[in-house]
Amino acid sequence: MFDRLPFYASIQAITPIQKGYSVDKKFYIKDKDGKEFLLRLVSTDKVSNQMPLLEKIKAIKNPYISHLVDYGSLTDTTDFLLFEWKQGVILRNVIHSLPIKQQYALGIECGQYLTEIHGISVDVQCHFLDYYQQKVDNKLKNANSIDIKVNHFDTFVDHLQSNIFLMKQRPIKIEHGDFHVGNMIYDGQHIHVIDWDRSEYGDPYDEFKPFAFNVEKSAAFQTGIIDGYFHGRIPDDFFPILSVYAAESCIGNLYWAYHFGKKEDMTMMYQLAETIYDYFKGFTQTTPTWYGKY
Template sequence: MEPITKGWSNDKKYCVTKADGTKYLLRISSAEKYNSKKVEYEMMQKVAARGVPMCQPIEFGVCEDGVYSLQSWIDGRDAEETVSFISDTEQYRYGLEAGRILREIHSVPISHLQEDWEIRFNRKIDRKIGMYNNCPIKYENGQAFIKYIDENRHLLKGRPQCYQHGDYHIGNMMIDQSGKLFIIDFDRDDYGDPWEEFNRIVWCAQKAPLFASGMVDGYFDNDVPMDFWRLLALYISSNTLSSIPWAIPFGQNEIETMIKQAKDVLDWYDNMKNPIPTWYNHSISI
């Protein structure tokens, strides 16, 4: 068993190698998470059954250290590192694939009713605005995010909900030895507006704008509705507001990362006056 230290999850993660050389990913969580981890594992089974390229769920149960899940091992490199060394066309093509995979994840049926999305997300927005207002560190022109949110809350009305990966961005993707894209880390899975799932696309856009562009085009089959851009700007505004209070306990490096990200977002959206970000490039041909 070799420990894996990368990532933000509270799970203990290991690369486990059997005597015959077969590798697995072992995740161990605290015992009190049994119910939530069991549901997570069962949803992963449903996603895998749809052919989504991912760590295949193999076994779930209780062990001495808590709750475990055993998954297949992906032998490859982090997509986040790989995109820096590939052509623009390949970046865009991987983005297209990521968008199509996400659409497949969102097609997994959910069995129980969720609270109305408008009510639920407005409550989340109010909490995040409160966190930002009470935070000792403010963004330059951070009020632009709050103004945009207040002017566009009505877009939340009547939005559908689906199963979500919960942390869908290039940092949770891998490319295997054959060049195939895989999705990893379903431990933040959730339910909500399918378009909200794009709120982490800022990480993709900062690293590889063409990958981010392809992800949007792949999800919508190159027919992106304007309401998507308006809602995405709202979701990103909400996320950005809470990022700075979140970062403070982790130290100055994380604070500076979030301040830079907020500046990038304001640049992309012309201080939240244009809902289509400047990183979006629809002109590339493959």
């Protein structure tokens, strides 16, 4: 199959990568010139449905954002995505060991990357409130189809439904889709953003939804992301909308873990819901407890 890749003749080594939750097959590639790449094999409908989005991602030239080098057809059912390889360590494993001021500074850096991604012009029209209401309805239907619930489930639902009006007229931008410390590489000086697997069009505030995975390792880092993104001028609607997305994630995460995850994923989602509940003090406030000054 690999011999159908247009760059096959230049490949020196191919090594499978057994990491992550994605069903896509991933490979480390090194070519004869010593250049390194990440090859991801995906279903053909994924590429065909996202071609305009992939072209936008391919045009990003920031050296700290993983570059989409090429994509195309491999077989009747499989396409490929080729990204540049980033050297370093997963940020999740080291961020907590860095000085607090450096954690915050690296967050500022990442927030600025996110500003660049969301600054890409798109021509997508969407009645976002209608779209989001349908998304919420589907998540509630799924959550109610299983006989287990996270603690405070009714509180999450009430907060979500009482504040869903905030989603009216939200802008649509390109989202990385999984912006957290598990998808970032630290090279000793800078952070590199990797893994566009969940990229999509959506509300840019939705990009901050995985904040709990960052805060678990460094509240200073997550605070820096927000401050860097907004250049220190946070809009009044940001934290209220973030709290809605946080409640939504708690409703949907357990269903995902129940059907697609492992036993430890179920435990993690229970704990995550409890943590998010505490961050917003039972949703009696919308600014999370971890956000502060550094």
